[in-house]
Amino acid sequence: MRNLVKHRLFWPTTALLALIAINAIARHSFIKITLRDGELYGALIDILRNSAPLMLVALGMTIVIATRGIDLSVGAVMAVSGAVALQIIAGSDEPDNLGVVAVAVAAALAVSLVLGAWNGLLVAVLGIQPIIATLVLMLAGRGVALLITDGFITTVNSEPYEFIATGYLIFLPFAFLLAMAIVGVVAFVERRSALGVLTEAVGINPEASRLAGVRSRGIIWGAYMVSGLLAGVAGIIYSANIKAADANAAGQLIELYAILAVVLGGNSLMGGKFSIAGTVIGVLFIQTLDSTILFLGVPSAQSPVFFALVVVIVVLIQSPRVHRWARNLSPSSRSRDAGTPRDVEVAA
Amino acid sequence: MTQDTSVQPVVEMRDITVAFPGVLALDSVDFTLRPGEVHSLMGENGAGKSTLIKALTGVYEVAAGTISVSGAQRSFHSTADAQAVGISTVYQEVNLCNNLTVGENVMLGHEPRMAGCIDWSAAHAAAAEHLRGLGLHIDTRSMLSSHSIAIQQLVAISRAMVLDAKVLILDEPTSSLDRGEVEALFEVVRSLRNKGVAILFVSHFLDQVYEIADRITVLRNGKLVGEYAVADLPRDQLVTKMIGRALDELASISDAAERDIDRAGNPVLKASGIGKRGFIEPADLDVYQGEVLGLAGLLGSGRTELVRLLYGADRPDAGSLEIAGEQVKITSPRHAIDHHIAFSSEDRREEGIIGDLTVAENIVLGIQARKGWLHRIRKPEKDAIVADYIAALDVRPANPNALARNLSGGNQQKLLLARWLATAPRLLILDEPTRGIDVGAKADIQRKVAELSEAGLSVIFISSELEEVLRIAQRVVVLRDRKRIGELDSSDVDLDQLVGYIANEGKENAA
Numbered sequence: 001m002r003n004l005v006k007h008r009l010f011w012p013t014t015a016l017l018a019l020i021a022i023n024a025i026a027r028h029s030f031i032k033i034t035l036r037d038g039e040l041y042g043a044l045i046d047i048l049r050n051s052a053p054l055m056l057v058a059l060g061m062t063i064v065i066a067t068r069g070i071d072l073s074v075g076a077v078m079a080v081s082g083a084v085a086l087q088i089i090a091g092s093d094e095p096d097n098l099g100v101v102a103v104a105v106a107a108a109l110a111v112s113l114v115l116g117a118w119n120g121l122l123v124a125v126l127g128i129q130p131i132i133a134t135l136v137l138m139l140a141g142r143g144v145a146l147l148i149t150d151g152f153i154t155t156v157n158s159e160p161y162e163f164i165a166t167g168y169l170i171f172l173p174f175a176f177l178l179a180m181a182i183v184g185v186v187a188f189v190e191r192r193s194a195l196g197v198l199t200e201a202v203g204i205n206p207e208a209s210r211l212a213g214v215r216s217r218g219i220i221w222g223a224y225m226v227s228g229l230l231a232g233v234a235g236i237i238y239s240a241n242i243k244a245a246d247a248n249a250a251g252q253l254i255e256l257y258a259i260l261a262v263v264l265g266g267n268s269l270m271g272g273k274f275s276i277a278g279t280v281i282g283v284l285f286i287q288t289l290d291s292t293i294l295f296l297g298v299p300s301a302q303s304p305v306f307f308a309l310v311v312v313i314v315v316l317i318q319s320p321r322v323h324r325w326a327r328n329l330s331p332s333s334r335s336r337d338a339g340t341p342r343d344v345e346v347a348a
Numbered sequence: 349m350t351q352d353t354s355v356q357p358v359v360e361m362r363d364i365t366v367a368f369p370g371v372l373a374l375d376s377v378d379f380t381l382r383p384g385e386v387h388s389l390m391g392e393n394g395a396g397k398s399t400l401i402k403a404l405t406g407v408y409e410v411a412a413g414t415i416s417v418s419g420a421q422r423s424f425h426s427t428a429d430a431q432a433v434g435i436s437t438v439y440q441e442v443n444l445c446n447n448l449t450v451g452e453n454v455m456l457g458h459e460p461r462m463a464g465c466i467d468w469s470a471a472h473a474a475a476a477e478h479l480r481g482l483g484l485h486i487d488t489r490s491m492l493s494s495h496s497i498a499i500q501q502l503v504a505i506s507r508a509m510v511l512d513a514k515v516l517i518l519d520e521p522t523s524s525l526d527r528g529e530v531e532a533l534f535e536v537v538r539s540l541r542n543k544g545v546a547i548l549f550v551s552h553f554l555d556q557v558y559e560i561a562d563r564i565t566v567l568r569n570g571k572l573v574g575e576y577a578v579a580d581l582p583r584d585q586l587v588t589k590m591i592g593r594a595l596d597e598l599a600s601i602s603d604a605a606e607r608d609i610d611r612a613g614n615p616v617l618k619a620s621g622i623g624k625r626g627f628i629e630p631a632d633l634d635v636y637q638g639e640v641l642g643l644a645g646l647l648g649s650g651r652t653e654l655v656r657l658l659y660g661a662d663r664p665d666a667g668s669l670e671i672a673g674e675q676v677k678i679t680s681p682r683h684a685i686d687h688h689i690a691f692s693s694e695d696r697r698e699e700g701i702i703g704d705l706t707v708a709e710n711i712v713l714g715i716q717a718r719k720g721w722l723h724r725i726r727k728p729e730k731d732a733i734v735a736d737y738i739a740a741l742d743v744r745p746a747n748p749n750a751l752a753r754n755l756s757g758g759n760q761q762k763l764l765l766a767r768w769l770a771t772a773p774r775l776l777i778l779d780e781p782t783r784g785i786d787v788g789a790k791a792d793i794q795r796k797v798a799e800l801s802e803a804g805l806s807v808i809f810i811s812s813e814l815e816e817v818l819r820i821a822q823r824v825v826v827l828r829d830r831k832r833i834g835e836l837d838s839s840d841v842d843l844d845q846l847v848g849y850i851a852n853e854g855k856e857n858a859a
Contacts, residue, residue: 194716194724197709204704211661211699212767213685213717272704328425 008266011318012281015264019288019310020044023295030295039168043291049173051287052165053078053234055280056179057254058261059186060227062279065262066203067220068271069123069130074231074258076141077115078251081108081235083145085161086154086245095158104161109232115141116228120221134224138255145247155244165241175237182233186226187276196274199223203271261286264314285314356419358383358514358546359404359435364413366399368754371745373399376413377572379565381515386537386547388557388578391567392590392758392786397550400567401517404548405437406430418514436508437517444492444504451475451488454506478506482536498529505536516540517548522556534560552786554583566590569744587787606839607802609639609822614673616775616806617689619658622667628653630666631832633825635775640797640807642821642838644814645850650830651810652694655777658808659684659691672774685718690768694780694810696757700764703753707743707763708734710752714767737766742792758789765793769800776800777808782816794820814846826850 004010023030023043033042057074064071088104089095115137122133167174190196201209202216209216231251239245263269264285265278289310293303316322359381366374374396381387389397402408404415406424415422417433424430427437444453454475459466472488479486484502492500501521508516518537522530537547537560551557557564557578564581566573566589573589581589615634623630628650635641643651657664660678669676671687678684684691693699701710711734712725719725725733734748741762743755752763761781768776778797782790798820801807811817817824817838824836826849836849 192724193721194719195721197705198716198721201702201705201709201713205698205702208693208699208702209713209717211659211681211691211693212702212713213682213771214713215682215717215720219721324425 008275009278009281011314012264012266012278012285015314015317016281016285016288019285019292023288023292026296035171038171040171043295045173047284047287047291048176050290051283052173052175052179053238053251054254054257054261054286055283056182056230056234056237057227057251058258058279058283059183059276060223060230061255061258062262062265062267062274062276063186063190063199063223064130064227065259065267065269066199066271066274067223068203068206069220069223070134070259070269071119071224071227071231072131072134072255073115073119073137073141074227074234075251075254076138076145077112077228077231078235078238078254079142079145079245079247080115080148081112081232082239082250083148083154083245083247084108084111085236086156086239087148089156089158089161090154095156096160098160101158101160105164105236108236109229112228112232112235113225114228116225116231117221119228120224123224124217124220142247145245145250149245149247153244153246157243161240162243163240165237175241178233178237182230183276183280190276195219200272200274204273257286260311264311264318266318355382355384357381357416358418360414360416361400361404362414362416364400364403364415365411366396366403366408367411369749369751371747371750371754373570373754374403374410375570377567377570378575379404379572380575381546381548383514383544383546384541385562386541386549386560387563387565388549388551388561389565389567390557390586390590391573392756392788395567395590395756395786396570397567398519398756399570401437401519401548401550404430404515405435405517431511434512434514435517436511436513436515437519438501438504438508438521439519444500444507446491446493448492449489450479450486450492450495450503453492453503454478454488454510456507458510474510475506478509479503481509482506482539483532496529498526498532501533502536505540509540513545515546515548517550519550520552521549522551522553530556554586558583590787607822609636611636613637614670616672617658618670620668620670622654622657622664622669624653624657624662624665627662627830628657629831631827633658633832635806635808637774637806638801638804639823640801640809640821642817642824643808643810643827644817644824644846645827646812649827650832651827652779653830654827654832655691655779655808655810659689659777661691661693682717685714685771688772688774689777690714690771690773690775691777692761692764692768692779692781694783696760696764701752701755701760703751705752706749707738707752707755708748710763711737711748711766711770714771718771733770737770741766741796756785758785761785761793762789765796773805775806775808777810779810780812781809782811782813790816814850815843818843818846 030043033040033044060074061071085104085108088107089100092100094100119134119137122128122136123130163174164178165175169177190199198214199219201214202219206216235250238250261282262279263282265275265280265282267274267278289307293306298306357380361377361379363376363378364374365376377396377400379400389400391397399408403410406427406429409425415424417435422433445456448456451472455471460470460474461467475488479488482502482505484499484506486495486499492503505516521533537549541547549557549561561578563575563577564586565575566586568590615636618634620632621630631654633654643654645651656662658669660680660683663679669678676687678687681691702713708730712730716725737743738746738748743759743762743766752760755763765781781793794816797807797809809817809821821838824838824846825832826834826836828850834849836846841849
């Protein structure tokens with residue numbers, strides 16, 4: 001039991017389950033899932049589908065943060081990615097042609113990768129502080145997206161493209177499956193190759209890693225490229241969902257929600273050790289909380305306050321200092337003050 | 349003995365156990381501190397000295413056991429708890445605020461107030477009085493950073509006196525002081541002892557312990573060996589108790605070093621005129637197979653700077669390098685590693701270990717870095733390598749899953765040695781591998797170096813302890829003021845000659 005509580009994912013998971021339980025008690029329909037035409041529907045399924053863009057962005061953010069960095073440009077990269085894809089589809093004669101959509105997606109991903117590489121260049125090679133380096137693209141990126149769409153909100157009707165966001169595959173939303181597949185691939189690569197541990201080494205102690213022969217520059221650069229690429233996929237899912245490239249609304253504030261998801265998942269902003277599973281739980285928590293606000297009918301004017309309150313509570317629950325404080329308040333610790341060794345407590 | 353054991357102890361620690369994941373740092377240790385005594389805590393690195401101090405000062409919570417202060421049982425959850433009952437600590441690295449004045453530092457948090465505002469003139473007057481009590485006559489309005497470490501340490505002690513400390517813990521207070529400063533510090537320690545303050549004194553310097561301490565508690569491997577009056581414990585017995593074995597091994601190391609090196613063929617590494625402006629003047633250096641080349645010189649003489657250029661940790665702007673007769677350019681540590689050169693930095697914590705990774709991960713990091721991220725070392729292979737080196741170097745605890753930062757300095761050093769040996773280097777550069785570690789680990793590392801060089805490994809060995817350099821190196825290159833001033837055959841010189849050479853030779857050359 002003690003080990004379970006000490007597990008780094010214990011509190012994030014508990015928070016998520018508690019939130020779902022509260023919803024389920026408030027309204028039983030929350031956990032209701034129905035099968036229609038081989039497709040699952042329900043509030044929980046919506047949460048899974050809507051979580052896809054944030055999931056991908058937060059995944060990239062996890063790796064960047066593990067290297068002691070941060071990537072503020074992800075929202076802007078989403079906007080650029082969506083703009084590139086939609087511009088290509090809108091400019092073609094056959095928006096429903098699978099080949100056209102494939103080209104559009106590939107081009108959007110290539111551009112996102114280049115943007116990620118730009119961030120990596122600034123951070124890993126030129127040594128600019130990550131927060132400043134990525135701020136450049138965060139501010140400039142949406143301008144680039146507007147430039148691509150000529151200042152308009154490009155809209156399209158392309159069935160294969162829309163499928164990315166709203167389609168279903170084996171009972172589940174395609175967007176969710178896509179996000180989980182990518183999470184799986186990244187997690188597999190990080191943990192099955194030595195990339196994960198080398199990334200952690202660079203994040204924990206960059207100078208010692210360099211002297212140990214780790215190519216830290218390449219690892220940091222790669223992290224920003226992955227983050228850019230994943231933000232690109234997120235941008236595609238987002239634009240496919242609204243069938244439009246909205247340079248201002250796409251990925252608005254998503255960089256901050258991604259950072260929040262990483263932290264709610266029990267990861268440290270100081271870099272080093274990271275848990276992709278933790279980030280996934282963090283994302284699901286944020287998405288569930290978002291739905292909760294709708295579900296419980298919190299007035300929209302108050303919803304940011306409600307959101308912030310819940311987040312503060314969850315962060316406090318995870319804080320080691322609060323744990324210590326709670327322990328000191330509990331009667332068992334007072335008995336320790338009176339001289340009972342802790343082993344006895346455990347046995348009792 | 350100056351005090352009698354019947355006095356009520358000010359601190360009584362009973363059956364103290366402290367555990368970290370994978371490490372039992374203290375295993376039911378007893379410790380007693382009486383008023384008016386200087387008590388020295390002795391043990392190898394990793395014996396548990398720091399842990400015991402941290403348990404006493406509230407940095408670590410104890411897993412089991414009791415701490416009583418002046419007869420009342422206490423449990424500390426923070427350093428503030430410990431300070432509140434009169435336990436103050438002066439650390440190796442002074443923990444004061446550099447950007448405040450001396451007076452502000454002494455009085456911080458206890459400033460006299462007038463009508464709710466701090467009465468600064470009274471505060472400085474009070475600070476000056478506390479400082480005078482320690483024989484320190486300095487301007488309380490001067491910035492702390494403008495004073496030497498020795499003065500800063502005395503300021504830290506005065507601060508402890510403001511807090512009305514009954515127990516004063518001095519953790520390696522003398523490691524950066526010169527002889528005169530140590531004398532001044534001891535003067536203060538003696539006067540505090542005479543006032544009834546209990547002083548816990550931790551130092552690696554045996555001479556100082558025998559000069560100042562009344563009583564010694566010895567720890568080994570997290571367990572209590574015993575408590576002794578200084579007069580009853582001759583030095584050789586103390587060392588034997590600390591390391592658990594006798595110390596005649598150093599002699600055999602010295603024998604191993606006295607052998608002829610075949611300098612016929614190409615040197616393993618030959619540097620010609622390698623240097624960097626404002627860093628180190630161009631210097632020549634060569635090291636042959638199986639040779640230990642010592643680098644001697646004072647701190648800041650350019651020893652570290654020179655080897656960093658060889659390793660590519662910094663880029664030289666002059667000179668050339670040859671490895672086994674071939675001209676090479678080394679511009680990064682990676683290049684050096686590809687050429688089978690390994691470098692263990694003098695700064696273990698910042699440039700050596702990866703604290704939050706495990707022992708095993710730290711050991712294989714060097715090989716893993718060379719293989720690249722795509723070729724992960726498989727678990728069976730990793731386990732075998734790690735088990736081999738933990739056994740060969742006697743890393744304690746012998747737990748591959750312990751976090752590196754929970755290990756003591758000496759064991760962290762062994763960890764780094766293991767990391768580099770695992771990469772099978774041709775040339776191993778060791779910068780201060782034995783600094784700040786205890787006799788036992790020191791002997792282990794020296795013996796390993798002698799063993800490896802006999803087997804054909806070339807080593808560049810840097811140490812501030814000249815005896816050590818002479819003991820294990822065949823040749824010694826001497827540096828001063830960031831310049832190479834000469835080279836000696838270690839069998840031709842003794843310690844005094846080497847010291848004389850460092851002190852004088854460069855001057856003659858310059859003239």
